[in-house]
Amino acid sequence: MDLPVHLARLVHINALACDFRRVVDYRIRLHEARLLTSYLAAPSGLALQVDYSSLLATSLHVRRFISECAGLGVMTAGSESLFSWKPGRNTLHSFDVLPPGPLQTKYGTFGVRPDLLFHLPNGPVAGEARGRHREAKTLFPKNPDSNQKKRLLQLASWSADLQDHPYFMSWVWIGATGVGVDIFIPKAGWLGGDGVQLGAIQEEYEPDWWIEPPRRVRGSELDDGMDRRPSALRPGRRRTNVVAIRDRTDERVGDVLDTLYRTAGPTVGSFAGVPVRGSWASADELGTARHDVLIGVLAEYPSGQRRARRHPEGIELAGKRADVHLEGRLLTVVRETGGTWPSWAQLEDELLEV
Structure with a gap:
């Protein structure tokens, strides 16, 4: 399937991907946009392409930066196709910089969490964006990657702690043959109780893999260095004032x-x-x-x-x-x-x- 990804949208979402608690500088945002668009292009319309030979020659941290930036843009495009999400002033915020108040109380500020929270008319959907470069001849692996499975286990546990909170994960692959994405969504009937509806992708395309909802992940199975405090993995479940959350996020x-x-x-x-x-x-x-x-x-x-x-x-x-x-x-x-x-x-x- 083709997933339309606009290069300007990709620059846009990364320009706003700032940690509010740190220094924010326009010059750095523009420099990062220059770097990103030096490696990525969309010369034939909306199909992302990459200068792979240059990407392969660069340092690991630069490859990760390009891959993760591409991942954010592709995840945003995926949310539009999957859930008919519409970008707007109050429709998106980052889990890394949640505003104080009800939102932090609901989701917490430590531990395993997705990247972005998309606000839909009938409830929120969490999105996880990952990006990796791939040196194999084929762009997509034949079977789910072990890192994909590990992250899905963590996200499923996070979702279960929030009463089966809806979520999805996009995993971008950048390789010699182009840019592609694996999209993972919970199995039908297990997307959560908020009535979130999938778009045309589910109807038109059969899944390549089924990964059953896993058992709860024990603390020892989490990534090294992640906060394992119970309060981080079991945030409170108070009712959330959506208007107040959006006002704080907008601020x-x-x-x-x-x-x-x-x-x-x-x-x-x-x-x-x-x-x-x-x-x-x-x-x-x-x-x-x-x-x-x-x-x-x-x-x-x-x-x-x-x-x-x-x-x-x-x-x-x-x-x-x-x-x-x-x-x-x-x-x-x-x-x-x-x-x-x-x-x-x-x-x-x-x-x-x-």
């Missing part, structure tokens, strides 16, 4: 965007009538650039009078193909290199409805 995301805006340099123009900061950069970490990347941060949320156009197949900007993603105060663009970078006025004309 935290707003803090990140405020910091990105403040560290992005001088105001360079306006977008939708709002001052904007940010700059273009060439993805030339491996030599001659194939892409230019833009991360634009708006001073505040647009008024909503002009809605963003959806461009599932990409658009043409100043004579070059581009992939764009506009959500809230953050605009990301990945454009084929060459020619003059489009102005903010051109971006506004192309990206916003009249």
Whole structure:
């Protein structure tokens, strides 16, 4: 099956993947976007490709960075296809930086946990993103990888401690033949009691593997270094005020965007009538650039009078193909290199409805 992954969305989700408790700096986000788009590309539309020979030649920690970043983007795309999740201002947050209050009480702050929490109209779904490079000739293993099984055991135990909380895991493989993903979901009827519905993937595609719901994992079986305190694995089950959670999450995301805006340099123009900061950069970490990347941060949320156009197949900007993603105060663009970078006025004309 084909899972559409937008390169600009991948840059967007990683630009927001900040630990609120640490230093947040626009320059670092842009540098990471340059590095990411130096190795990854989508020249034929939405099919992710990788400069595998360069990736194989680099250090292990860089390979892990590229793989994990790709994993986050692919997991987000998977949530849209699996659960019809829609990106928005209050629909996503990270387990690593849960806001204080009901959300931390419900999920805890230590121990085995997934990566992201997707808010759906009928309940939350947790998502785990993993990414690995693969040197074998075939992109996908014939049988579930031992690391996949181990992580699924941990996630199943986490889910059981939260009354069978819905979850899924995406495992991205990056190899010589391209980029692919294994998606793991609990067996039908074991997705949890919140009424979460699967999308067309379950109906149109048969699973390759069945992994039965495992027994509860003992503390000694967890990864080394993980917190094994009972309070970490058995968080409280109080009723959660969803509005309060989303308000706190929105405030935290707003803090990140405020910091990105403040560290992005001088105001360079306006977008939708709002001052904007940010700059273009060439993805030339491996030599001659194939892409230019833009991360634009708006001073505040647009008024909503002009809605963003959806461009599932990409658009043409100043004579070059581009992939764009506009959500809230953050605009990301990945454009084929060459020619003059489009102005903010051109971006506004192309990206916003009249």
